Amino acid sequence: MVFFLGILALGVFLVATAARAALEQSSDFQVGLNVAAQAAQKLYFGTATNADQWTDKTYFDILKDDSEFGQITAANVMKWFDTEPEPSVFNFTDGDVIADFVKATGKRLRGHNCVWYNQLPDWLSNGTFTAPELAFIVERHCFTLVSHYRGQVYSWDVINEPFNDDGTYRVDIFFNTLNTSYIPLALKAARRADPHTKLYINDYNIEGIGAKATALKELVRSLKASGVPIDGVGIQSHLTVGGVPATLQQNMAEFTALGIEVAITELDIRFTALPPTAAGLAQQKADYATVVAACNAVPGCVGVTVWDFTDKYSWVPSTFPGQGAACPWDENYVKKPAYAGITEGFLG
Ligand SMILES: *[C@@H]1O[C@H](CO)[C@@H](O)[C@H](O)[C@H]1NC(C)=O
Ligand SMILES: *[C@@H]1O[C@H](CO)[C@@H](O)[C@H](O)[C@H]1NC(C)=O
Ligand SMILES: *[C@@H]1O[C@H](CO)[C@@H](O)[C@H](O)[C@H]1NC(C)=O
Numbered sequence: 001m002v003f004f005l006g007i008l009a010l011g012v013f014l015v016a017t018a019a020r021a022a023l024e025q026s027s028d029f030q031v032g033l034n035v036a037a038q039a040a041q042k043l044y045f046g047t048a049t050n051a052d053q054w055t056d057k058t059y060f061d062i063l064k065d066d067s068e069f070g071q072i073t074a075a076n077v078m079k080w081f082d083t084e085p086e087p088s089v090f091n092f093t094d095g096d097v098i099a100d101f102v103k104a105t106g107k108r109l110r111g112h113n114c115v116w117y118n119q120l121p122d123w124l125s126n127g128t129f130t131a132p133e134l135a136f137i138v139e140r141h142c143f144t145l146v147s148h149y150r151g152q153v154y155s156w157d158v159i160n161e162p163f164n165d166d167g168t169y170r171v172d173i174f175f176n177t178l179n180t181s182y183i184p185l186a187l188k189a190a191r192r193a194d195p196h197t198k199l200y201i202n203d204y205n206i207e208g209i210g211a212k213a214t215a216l217k218e219l220v221r222s223l224k225a226s227g228v229p230i231d232g233v234g235i236q237s238h239l240t241v242g243g244v245p246a247t248l249q250q251n252m253a254e255f256t257a258l259g260i261e262v263a264i265t266e267l268d269i270r271f272t273a274l275p276p277t278a279a280g281l282a283q284q285k286a287d288y289a290t291v292v293a294a295c296n297a298v299p300g301c302v303g304v305t306v307w308d309f310t311d312k313y314s315w316v317p318s319t320f321p322g323q324g325a326a327c328p329w330d331e332n333y334v335k336k337p338a339y340a341g342i343t344e345g346f347l348g
Contacts, residue, residue, distance in 0.1 A: 292345025
């Protein structure tokens with residue numbers, strides 16, 4: 001009896017494996033994600049990365065592959081704590097590793113970021129500054145950082161995460177001391193530092209129409225009305241399986257109607273319970289396809305970036321315990337159905 005059940009299980013397994021292989025052959029375009037993006041007239045498909053992962057040869061081989069990635073974002077090393085660890089003492093050693101790799105491979109670079117409430121050096125987060133002092137510090141930081149990479153960066157996240165989810169301004173050291181004036185200050189300093197890079201404001205929970213997206217549209221409108229340089233909005237898109245907002249495409253179109261471009265800048269679609277089921281992986285594939293197709297349908301959406309491409313190095317499990325499996329490659333570098341979802345989103 002046990003023997004019979006064993007044979008039966010083996011049979012079911014073999015049929016399922018054959019079906020899966022056939023499915024992959026029929027639906028999984030193997031052209032590469034960046035090839036698919038460019039075939040769809042987008043500028044790039046990209047990924048965030050950390051250089052300490054590059055000793056992992058399998059990781060690095062996929063990262064380098066231009067057919068997969070045409071754009072790179074430094075996940076951490078261009079942030080304030082890394083680039084200005086002491087007041088006016090700048091250190092671009094770690095950032096340059098990323099920028100040099102990008103230069104050598106001919107990919108595009110997104111700069112990330114100039115002004116954010118998080119990952120600040122202690123001297124700044126613990127300091128007490130008058131408004132004129134902090135205004136000077138913000139200008140000096142943005143100008144020096146963006147100047148250092150002048151001519152090398154396709155777009156900069158000059159302002160990162162300025163809003164609360166209800167659309168009010170985040171109360172942080174910058175807003176507390178400078179009200180909203182730090183935003184035009186930083187954007188103008190970045191423009192002086194590099195006249196040709198695209199200046200972005202980047203945020204999360206602005207994927208669908210709602211209070212936070214509305215606040216950001218209002219900010220873009222008012223910056224434009226007062227002649228402050230603003231070129232784009234980064235829609236981070238840290239999403240959950242089954243949770244892609246239905247208004248994503250309309251929302252992106254509303255942003256671009258303001259005379260700016262948009263990009264999906266930090267895409268991952270995580271499972272809130274693990275391990276993923278087969279149905280869950282199919283839903284995740286559909287969700288990746290939906291996000292990419294929305295970008296595809298909006299001419300001003302220039303590209304899509306994932307916040308790392310493999311579950312092995314995803315930020316999700318450490319930030320959302322018990323959640324994960326958010327990336328298109330699993331932790332063993334096997335492409336998940338999500339990978340085919342991305343190419344389907346670009347190629348229709
Ligand atoms: C700059 O950063 C690098 C990498 O983190 C570090 O090794 C180096 O000591 C730093 N340089 C200075 C002058 O602090
Ligand atoms: C400075 O701020 C950091 C957090 O950025 C905190 O951990 C640390 O205790 C603070 N140090 C002082 C002396 O307040
Ligand atoms: C902050 O700036 C806004 C305009 O951006 C203004 O309406 C508001 O009164 C200012 N708040 C304070 C406390 O100055």
